[in-house]
Amino acid sequence: MTVGHTTATRGLAPSRHVLANGLTVLSKRTPVTPAVTINASIGAGSVFDPPESSGVAHFLSKTIDRGTTSRSADQIAEALDSRGVSLATAVTRQVVSLTCTCLAEDFESILAQLADIITRPAFPAAEVNSRRSEVITLIRQDEDNPATVAVDGLMDALYGSAHPYGRKLRGTVENVEHIDGAVLHAFHQAHITPASVSLAIVGDVAPQRAVDAAGDAFLDWVASSRPEVQPASLPPAHARRALVIPMMNKAQADIAYGFTSITRNDPAYYAYWLMNHILGQYSMGGRLGDSIRERQGMAYYVFSSLDANLLPGPLMVRAGVSAANVARAVASIDAELIGLVNDGPTEQELIESKQYLIGSLPRTLETNAGIAAFLQSAEFFGLGLDYDVHVPGLLQAITRDEVHEAARRAVDPSTATVVVAGPYDGSLS
Amino acid sequence: MATAVEEQAGGASTVREHVLDNGLRVLILEVHTAPLATVWAWYRVGSKDEGPGLTGVSHWVEHMNFRGSTNIPREKVKGIIEQYGGYWNGYTWIDQTTYTETATRDALDRMLFIESERMGSCLYDPADCEAERTIIISELQGGENDPDTLLDQELTATAFRAHSYRHPTIGWLSDLQTMTRDDLYGHYRRFYVPNNATLVIVGDFDADAAMRDVVKRFGGIPAGDVGRRPQTKEPEQLGQRRVTISKDGTTAYLKIAHHAPAGDEAEFVPLLVLDAVLTGAKGVNLWASFRTPPPQRSARLYQALVNTGLASGVTGSIVPTQLPFMYTISATATEGTALDRLEDAAVAEIDRVARGGITPQELTKAKTQLRARLIFEDDSITNIAHQLGYFATIGRWQDFHALPARIDAVTVEQVAQVAARRLAPTSRTIGWFSPAAAQTPAAQTPAR
Numbered sequence: 001m002t003v004g005h006t007t008a009t010r011g012l013a014p015s016r017h018v019l020a021n022g023l024t025v026l027s028k029r030t031p032v033t034p035a036v037t038i039n040a041s042i043g044a045g046s047v048f049d050p051p052e053s054s055g056v057a058h059f060l061s062k063t064i065d066r067g068t069t070s071r072s073a074d075q076i077a078e079a080l081d082s083r084g085v086s087l088a089t090a091v092t093r094q095v096v097s098l099t100c101t102c103l104a105e106d107f108e109s110i111l112a113q114l115a116d117i118i119t120r121p122a123f124p125a126a127e128v129n130s131r132r133s134e135v136i137t138l139i140r141q142d143e144d145n146p147a148t149v150a151v152d153g154l155m156d157a158l159y160g161s162a163h164p165y166g167r168k169l170r171g172t173v174e175n176v177e178h179i180d181g182a183v184l185h186a187f188h189q190a191h192i193t194p195a196s197v198s199l200a201i202v203g204d205v206a207p208q209r210a211v212d213a214a215g216d217a218f219l220d221w222v223a224s225s226r227p228e229v230q231p232a233s234l235p236p237a238h239a240r241r242a243l244v245i246p247m248m249n250k251a252q253a254d255i256a257y258g259f260t261s262i263t264r265n266d267p268a269y270y271a272y273w274l275m276n277h278i279l280g281q282y283s284m285g286g287r288l289g290d291s292i293r294e295r296q297g298m299a300y301y302v303f304s305s306l307d308a309n310l311l312p313g314p315l316m317v318r319a320g321v322s323a324a325n326v327a328r329a330v331a332s333i334d335a336e337l338i339g340l341v342n343d344g345p346t347e348q349e350l351i352e353s354k355q356y357l358i359g360s361l362p363r364t365l366e367t368n369a370g371i372a373a374f375l376q377s378a379e380f381f382g383l384g385l386d387y388d389v390h391v392p393g394l395l396q397a398i399t400r401d402e403v404h405e406a407a408r409r410a411v412d413p414s415t416a417t418v419v420v421a422g423p424y425d426g427s428l429s
Numbered sequence: 430m431a432t433a434v435e436e437q438a439g440g441a442s443t444v445r446e447h448v449l450d451n452g453l454r455v456l457i458l459e460v461h462t463a464p465l466a467t468v469w470a471w472y473r474v475g476s477k478d479e480g481p482g483l484t485g486v487s488h489w490v491e492h493m494n495f496r497g498s499t500n501i502p503r504e505k506v507k508g509i510i511e512q513y514g515g516y517w518n519g520y521t522w523i524d525q526t527t528y529t530e531t532a533t534r535d536a537l538d539r540m541l542f543i544e545s546e547r548m549g550s551c552l553y554d555p556a557d558c559e560a561e562r563t564i565i566i567s568e569l570q571g572g573e574n575d576p577d578t579l580l581d582q583e584l585t586a587t588a589f590r591a592h593s594y595r596h597p598t599i600g601w602l603s604d605l606q607t608m609t610r611d612d613l614y615g616h617y618r619r620f621y622v623p624n625n626a627t628l629v630i631v632g633d634f635d636a637d638a639a640m641r642d643v644v645k646r647f648g649g650i651p652a653g654d655v656g657r658r659p660q661t662k663e664p665e666q667l668g669q670r671r672v673t674i675s676k677d678g679t680t681a682y683l684k685i686a687h688h689a690p691a692g693d694e695a696e697f698v699p700l701l702v703l704d705a706v707l708t709g710a711k712g713v714n715l716w717a718s719f720r721t722p723p724p725q726r727s728a729r730l731y732q733a734l735v736n737t738g739l740a741s742g743v744t745g746s747i748v749p750t751q752l753p754f755m756y757t758i759s760a761t762a763t764e765g766t767a768l769d770r771l772e773d774a775a776v777a778e779i780d781r782v783a784r785g786g787i788t789p790q791e792l793t794k795a796k797t798q799l800r801a802r803l804i805f806e807d808d809s810i811t812n813i814a815h816q817l818g819y820f821a822t823i824g825r826w827q828d829f830h831a832l833p834a835r836i837d838a839v840t841v842e843q844v845a846q847v848a849a850r851r852l853a854p855t856s857r858t859i860g861w862f863s864p865a866a867a868q869t870p871a872a873q874t875p876a877r
Contacts, residue, residue, distance in 0.1 A: 032462045033804050077726030082794050084710065084801025086724040101721075101805050130738045133763040137741035140679040140764055144864075146574055249677035251570035283507040290507070297560030300568035320571045352508050359514020359533060366463045367808045422574075 007207070008385035012365060014375055015207040016385055022195035022225065023218050026375045027210035028202045030368055034104045036203030037368035038111060040118060041376045044191035045094040047164040047231055047311070054164070055171015056187050059135055059179045061091040064188075065098070066127035068120045073127050079113055087114070093165060094309055095380070096192075101368065104204040108213045111201075115217035118197065121188060123181040132176060139170050146247050147320070149421035150256035153245055157417045158260055158314060164231055165311065194218065195225040198379050200372040230310050236260050237415050242428035245421040253323050253422025257333050258316035261410055264308045264381045270394050271402040272306060272315075272410060277353045278345045278403070279336070279411065280304025280317060287336045288317060296332065298325045315410055323424040330420075330428060334413040341412055344404025358392040444817065444826070445636055447643075451652040452624025455643050456817050456826060458631045460810050466632030467531040467810045468540040470547065471818040473627075474620035475524040476598040477752070478658060485600015486608060486616045488521040489565055493613055494528070494621075495519070496557040498546035503554070509543060510536065517543075522715070523594050524751040525822045526620075531811045534633045538642050544628065545646040548621050558610040566606070569599050576862045577759065580674055580682050584860035587672040588686045588755055592663040622653030627821040631814040660752065663688070670858040678864030681762040683740075683771050685779065686858045687851055689756040692749025693824045698835040699847040700747055700756060705795035706787045706844075707778070708745030708758065712802035713832065715748055716815045721805070724798055733778045734760050739771045751823040756851065768861050783852040786845025799836050 007015045014028040046057040065087055066073040080087055080100070087100045098118065102110040142148040152168055159166030170176075197218075201210040236259065262272055280288040285303045292302045299319045307313030321329045345353075365371050365388065378387040418428055447455045479486050497503035510517045515532025528547060530540040572578040582597045589595030599605075628647070630639055666688060690696040701713070709725025712718040725731045725743075734740035740760040747756045758779070762771045787795075806812055820829040 030462075033807055035801075035804055035808070074727070081709065081724040081727040082797060084724055084798040086709070086722045088722055103801055103804065130736065133738050133765075134735070134741040137680060137761060137763045141761070144576070144679040251573040252567065254574075283511050293564060294560065297563040298567065300564050300571055320567060320574075322567060322570060352512060356511045356514055359512070360516070361514065362464055362533060363514065363516060363531060366465060366810070369808070 006385055008389070011386060011389040012371065014385055017211045019194070019215055019218060021218065021222055022193070023214070023221070024198040024379060025211050025214045026198065026200040026379060027205075027207040028371055028375065029204070029206050030202060030371065031204045034204050035101055035368065036104050036107045036201060036205050037101045037372045038099070038114060039200040039369075039372035039376055040098045040114060041198045041200070041380065042096045042118070042192055043094065043196040043228060043380075044096045044187070045092050046167075046169045047093050048187070048191050048228065049164060049167070049171070053171070053175050053179065053183065054167040055135070055169070055175045056179055056183060057096060058091045058170045059131070059176065060184050060187055061089040061096050062131045062135055063123055063128055063184060064121045065089060065117045066131065067122045067124045068116045069122050070120065071116065073124070076113065076117065080110070083110065085110055091169065093169065093313075099369070099372070107205050108216070111213050112217045115221070118192065119218065119221045123184045125181055128181050128184065132179070135170060135176050136173050139173055139176065142168075142170065146250050146252070146254040146422040147318075149245055149247065150254040150419050151316070151318070153243055153419040153421060154256035154258050154316065154417060155314065157241060157243055157419060158237070158258060159234060163234060165313065191228070193223040193225040194221055196228070198376060200375045202368040202372045202375070233312050234260060237417060240414055240416055240418070242418045243420070244424060244426070244428055245419065246423070246425040247421055248423050248425070250422050252320050253326050253420055253424045255319045255321065255326065255329060255333070256316060256419045257330065257416055258314045259410060259416060260312050261306060261315040262308050262312050263310060266308065268402070268406055268409070269308055270398050271406040272308060274350065274353050274357070274395065274398055275340070275345070275403045275406040275410065276304055276306040276315060277357065278349045279340055282349070282353055282356060287340065288333065291336055292319060292329055292332050296328075298329050298332070323422065326420055326424050326426065327428070330418055337411045337413045337416075340407040344400055344407060347400055350400050350403060354395050357395055361388060361391065446826070447640060449623065449644065449648055451648070451650055453647050453650075454627040454821065455640070456627065456629045456821065457636045457639055458813065458817070459634065459636050460631055460813065461633050463810070464534050464633050465531060465810055466534045466537040466540065466630065466634055467529065467814045468537070468544055469527055469529045469629040469814045469818040470544040471627040471629065471822045472526045472620055473524070473625050473822055474526055475522050476596060477523050477593045477660065478620070479593060479596070482604055483608060483612060483616070484596045484604045485565070485598070486612060487526050488598055488600065489561060489605070489608065490613055490617050491519050491521045491526050492561045492565060493553055493558065493617070494547050494551050496554065496561070497552045499550035499552070501543065501546050503552070503557070510539065513539065522598055523754065525819070527818060527822070529811065529815070537630070537632070537634055537639060541642050541646045545650065548623065548626065548647070549650045551617060553610060553614045553617065555610050558613060562605060565599065566602065569602060569605065572599065576674070576676070576678050576680065576864070577682055579676075580684055580860050580862040581757070583672045583674055584684045584686055584757070584858060585755065587670050587860065588688065588858040589663055591661045592752070593660065594752070594754055619653070620655055622655065623647060623650050624652045625655050627818055629814045629818040629821070631810045631817070663753065666856050669854050671860070672858070673861040673863055675863050678862065680764075681766070681768050681864055682862035683760045683762065683768055683775065684757055684860040685775060686755045686757045686860070687856045689747055689754055689851065691751060691753050693828060694753075696847050696851065697749060698832070699839050699843040700851060701799065702792065702795045702836065702839050703782070703787070703844050703848055704745040704747045704756065705798050706791045707782065708743055710795060710798035710802050711745070712799070712806050713749055714806045714812060714816055715819065717806055717812050718802070729778050729782065730758065730775065733774055734771065737774065738763055739766050739774055749820070749823060768863060772859060779852050783848045786848055787841060789841055792839070792841050792844065796836055796839070800833065803833060
């Protein structure tokens with residue numbers, strides 16, 4: 001039944017099994033409550049959307065659980081609802097995920113439902129049409145949301161419409177109008193195969209029971225895999241760019257200010273992680289929060305984020321400010337970045353961020369859902385079953401100079417792309 | 430110094446309740462599943478305790494209480510819990526203001542120190558008050574960017590005419606622009622007294638030792654007089670009400686509210702079951718329930734509104750509160766669906782259940798869903814502690830542990846009675862966010 005079986009012996013000590021068909025099962029027993037979280041992560045995110053049809057992966061995430069070759073959408077709904085289970089489907093640029101929590105007594109039954117959904121979706125026409133109007137409504141809501149408009153505008157400016165990171169994850173209304181069952185079947189056949197699925201099972205079930213159930217549920221699934229080719233990376237920008245998207249019906253403007261960054265396997269990743277944490281995460285938003293929120297009182301939220309992935313995702317600063325404060329807020333972001341680029345972090349900042357990131361690991365791993373997400377991330381990036389044991393050492397080894405160098409590479413304001421969406425029609429430098 | 434009042438088994442663990450001489454109620458529960466501890470400090474003050482000119486003061490005070498105290502200088506706030514890998518936060522709602530820290534167990538005394546400082550000696554520096562004024566106005570305006578938030582605010586203010594549940598917790602803009610530092614400090618000193626608070630501690634520690642730390646940190650804080658707290662009772666609603674927001678936008682939103690019973694009323698749990706039948710069970714954890722979608726694909730309103738293509742989503746909101754609040758159903762119209770059509774379909778389902786009640790099969794499913802949600806909500810010490818403190822603040826903490834039995838005891842007849850009484854058109858307030866100029870405002874269609 002299984003061709004590979006590994007169990008880490010220290011720390012979290014999860015188990016990893018690879019079924020004969022190539023599907024990976026990660027499991028961890030946590031007998032805290034009689035519940036189990038099942039998290040299926042499928043390497044079929046929006047980067048694999050056909051270039052002429054963005055939004056297919058997202059549309060698939062909305063329809064994959066709406067009927068299989070043997071069960072209708074209503075039958076699936078009844079089977080899940082009657083056990084108190086809600087199946088959450090989500091899509092990122094890299095993965096489609098299906099996640100649910102069930103009572104341990106229902107585990108085998110729910111896993112079988114999930115396997116049916118993943119392996120044999122039918123994409124019935126009536127369901128596809130209903131979900132299409134739902135997706136179009138979501139796109140229209142995005143168009144009315146300054147935060148989404150600003151971030152989409154930044155991604156487009158950073159990556160361009162020829163790159164999947166530059167296109168909207170949900171696609172455009174025009175694209176979505178043309179997505180039908182045939183398009184969804186073709187995407188499913190091409191990208192959802194046993195080798196692209198990683199199943200994390202965390203809760204009140206023993207690893208062997210988890211593997212046996214997964215083996216039973218996915219036993220018949222044989223599909224040939226082809227190597228997934230990631231899109232090419234782009235060279236970073238060399239000049240500053242600014243874009244204003246007026247939305248005069250809104251109360252507040254959103255700023256999305258960013259750069260392309262690095263991949264997750266870049267040797268500088270841990271220095272970038274700490275740099276980003278010091279810049280816009282620690283406590284109330286790092287240095288950015290100290291300046292823009294705490295001292296100047298300009299924004300309820302200001303933070304930075306880093307998406308180092310299989311591709312170099314964005315390093316992004318975000319803030320929501322009144323129209324009158326847009327220019328001042330952008331100037332303040334510039335000033336904080338210049339300070340970090342010129343002088344690097346202080347020793348104290350580095351110590352504090354390391355303490356926090358290492359010390360917060362037990363909280364991250366407290367819940368079944370938290371453990372499942374952690375295991376999936378470690379699996380996706382090939383970090384090893386004992387990553388939880390190693391990560392403190394990896395962070396501790398980073399020096400102040402390395403973080404300073406990351407800042408010099410990553411956040412030079414003269415190469416930033418700045419997008420503002422909201423009740424603002426002024427200019428930006 | 431401290432008196433043990435009651436112990437109650439909760440699963441494999443036991444909640445211990447103590448009341449200090451100064452009136453501080455302390456709930457302690459050992460949970461040894463992770464090397465963590467959590468502290469929640471709850472104050473029985475929320476936006477319902479605010480009068481004219483001072484709306485939003487409770488929430489603003491919450492913000493101020495992160496800006497330093499006598500023994501935690503402003504510059505030492507940052508990092509005080511983060512150095513233990515910890516998380517801290519707070520929130521304010523209609524009945525309560527609360528603060529939380531979760532960190533490694535060795536930070537327990539640090540967490541108690543922070544909360545004792547917060548109760549007794551926050552600074553309210555005038556410059557910090559002004560910084561928070563603009564931060565909160567930014568928070569308000571960020572919320573107003575969302576049509577759903579705007580509509581919710583208008584709907585609540587329409588459903589309530591007299592009771593102070595009617596104003597938004599964040600406050601009205603003019604009050605946020607004019608409130609003074611003394612208004613804030615006066616509110617803080619009046620309500621942040623031990624006899625108006627509940628401290629909840631859950632995690633991997635020895636309860637006796639933790640209690641000694643509590644006495645050390647909080648025992649010296651004097652009790653205070655919070656004074657008279659009059660509440661206008663909301664008069665019975667005599668007919669259906671409507672509100673329409675006409676504003677630029679891309680999407681139409683519908684909300685239908687009915688007056689709901691308070692958390693400790695007999696009708697509350699049958700209404701919880703009824704909501705599960707209509708929109709799927711959410712559970713009762715304000716901190717966590719709404720982060721996970723409910724199991725709702727087979728729910729009546731999902732079938733009637735989403736599966737028919739009229740709405741892209743539907744939700745129901747019923748939360749235990751100290752006094753009677755609202756049961757709100759919200760739906761987002763799909764592009765091209767007129768709001769009156771969506772409303773007709775939603776009202777038809779509401780009227781159907783008000784007339785005919787639910788089936789035994791629906792009751793069984795709703796109970797299973799609620800039972801599962803209550804288990805799922807117990808997945809972290811932060812959530813466990815939240816629930817104890819939440820219920821202690823709006824009523825009694827034992828009410829939370831009594832919920833499974835109350836849910837089990839609900840009958841089809843009780844749900845039918847609640848549906849008929851609570852979902853009556855005379856108790857109804859309907860709100861539209863109407864983005865398209867072509868749509869006719871409800872106020873101009875009196876025949877409806």
